[in-house]
Amino acid sequence: MALEFEFSDEHKLFRRTLRDFMDEEIRPMIDNRFYESEEFPWEPVRAMSEQGLFGVPVPPEYGGAGLGEIGYGILLEEVSRVDTGLATIVGAHTGICLAPIYLFGTEEQRETYLPPLCRGENIGAFALTEPQAGSDAANIRTRAERDGDEYVINGTKIYVSNGDVADTIMVSAVTDPALGAKGGVTAFIVDTDTDGFHVSSKEDKMGIRRSTTAQIEFEDLRVPAENVLGNVGEGFIVALTALDGGRATLAAGSCGGAQEALNMALEYATAREQFGKPIAHHQDVQFRLAEMSTEITTMRYATYHCLDYVETYYEKVAAGEDVDKSFREKVSRRSAQVKVQASEMAAEVTEKACTIMGARGLQEGYNLEKGLRDAPIAEIYEGTNEIQRLVIGRELVQRGRYEW
Numbered sequence: 001m002a003l004e005f006e007f008s009d010e011h012k013l014f015r016r017t018l019r020d021f022m023d024e025e026i027r028p029m030i031d032n033r034f035y036e037s038e039e040f041p042w043e044p045v046r047a048m049s050e051q052g053l054f055g056v057p058v059p060p061e062y063g064g065a066g067l068g069e070i071g072y073g074i075l076l077e078e079v080s081r082v083d084t085g086l087a088t089i090v091g092a093h094t095g096i097c098l099a100p101i102y103l104f105g106t107e108e109q110r111e112t113y114l115p116p117l118c119r120g121e122n123i124g125a126f127a128l129t130e131p132q133a134g135s136d137a138a139n140i141r142t143r144a145e146r147d148g149d150e151y152v153i154n155g156t157k158i159y160v161s162n163g164d165v166a167d168t169i170m171v172s173a174v175t176d177p178a179l180g181a182k183g184g185v186t187a188f189i190v191d192t193d194t195d196g197f198h199v200s201s202k203e204d205k206m207g208i209r210r211s212t213t214a215q216i217e218f219e220d221l222r223v224p225a226e227n228v229l230g231n232v233g234e235g236f237i238v239a240l241t242a243l244d245g246g247r248a249t250l251a252a253g254s255c256g257g258a259q260e261a262l263n264m265a266l267e268y269a270t271a272r273e274q275f276g277k278p279i280a281h282h283q284d285v286q287f288r289l290a291e292m293s294t295e296i297t298t299m300r301y302a303t304y305h306c307l308d309y310v311e312t313y314y315e316k317v318a319a320g321e322d323v324d325k326s327f328r329e330k331v332s333r334r335s336a337q338v339k340v341q342a343s344e345m346a347a348e349v350t351e352k353a354c355t356i357m358g359a360r361g362l363q364e365g366y367n368l369e370k371g372l373r374d375a376p377i378a379e380i381y382e383g384t385n386e387i388q389r390l391v392i393g394r395e396l397v398q399r400g401r402y403e404w
């Protein structure tokens with residue numbers, strides 16, 4: 001029997017329509033705008049949300065497009081082709097805020113929060129990282145103390161994508177310091193119009209400058225106990241489950257960014273002549289183009305194969321079914337693998353594109369220099385590649401044998 005590996009007609013149509021929309025409507029809208037100022041790009045964000053692009057994986061009964069994780073991967077791939085910053089906005093909103101609310105939310109939480117998030121009327125964010133807790137996320141100190149029917153949250157979160165504009169933030173906070181990450185961290189849905197929420201600063205970043213990154217503070221911020229997402233003490237499970245899907249779709253985004261760099265280099269190499277012929281006809285340049293396209297092709301297969309696993313995993317979580325531990329670990333390992341490989345591949349492909357374009361690769365106006373600044377960031381966020389290598393290695397050593 002042949003191994004089936006084909007997008008559904010619905011996903012194919014989605015990709016075609018989305019690609020045209022991003023190239024024809026969004027690309028001209030962001031040309032040379034928002035990047036230097038590092039302002040939140042409301043105009044393209046509004047245009048994209050009007051197309052239903054802020055709730056792609058979520059089922060229609062909650063206002064989403066119902067295209068699952070494969071559809072969400074296509075979304076990040078196509079948006080990243082046009083701009084990695086816009087993809088980061090969509091990713092922080094969808095993969096790590098809206099998705100965990102869908103996966104772990106009560107029916108009431110889903111009905112309250114998902115429709116405005118899916119419409120893009122509300123923007124979502126995810127706040128885990130703290131000044132002393134980056135890779136060592138278990139070391140968070142933001143505290144949530146129970147007071148009657150409410151929790152009182154105090155603490156500081158840093159590097160929160162969309163943090164300056166978000167309406168809804170998924171916040172990880174310590175509810176039992178004695179238990180730490182193993183039962184002492186809880187996830188909360190926080191409305192940013194609540195007293196005690198402040199944006200204290202915005203980062204000035206080297207790349208993905210169309211995505212804003214903020215430091216936020218909670219000062220005696222009160223949330224009703226019904227805003228606990230998932231079970232009390234299981235906040236780490238909520239965050240890590242969201243990050244499994246987040247990393248796999250981030251890999252899809254890296255494929256999109258790499259494809260854009262390859263196409264820029266290809267266009268340049270066929271037009272630019274040196275030594276009496278287009279540089280694309282010099283064998284070394286052709287070899288580089290061949291390597292770039294091969295890397296993107298193989299990475300795309302691995303990424304969507306992983307997303308297929310994530311989709312099965314998420315369907316079970318959303319339905320409240322038990323998920324076999326071994327399957328869960330396999331999904332985490334696969335999403336870590338594609339995140340590492342795709343982010344490093346995208347950075348390498350962008351560098352190769354730069355070599356092919358010579359001086360123009362570094363020149364503003366050719367847009368590749370933005371790609372050079374944007375690409376390495378995927379190696380850091382949603383867990384650095386070193387930490388992902390630890391996840392992969394640990395699973396391998398625990399099993400004692402490599403299983404595909």
Ligand SMILES: Cc1cc2nc3c(=O)[nH]c(=O)nc-3n(C[C@H](O)[C@H](O)[C@H](O)COP(=O)(O)OP(=O)(O)OC[C@H]3O[C@@H](n4cnc5c(N)ncnc54)[C@H](O)[C@@H]3O)c2cc1C
Nearest residue numbers: 126127128129134135159160161380381382383384386387
């Ligand atoms: C643009 C951007 C957007 C972000 N958005 C969000 C967001 O929306 N929400 C959020 O919560 N966070 C966000 N982050 C934070 C991001 O997840 C962290 O930056 C990341 O987890 C790494 O933490 P750190 O930067 O503190 O690095 P550190 O943890 O200080 O690590 C520094 C270096 O040490 C290495 N290292 C650390 N521990 C080990 C170890 N045990 N073994 C080997 N190497 C190790 C790391 O890999 C890295 O190379 C964002 C970050 C960026 C850059």
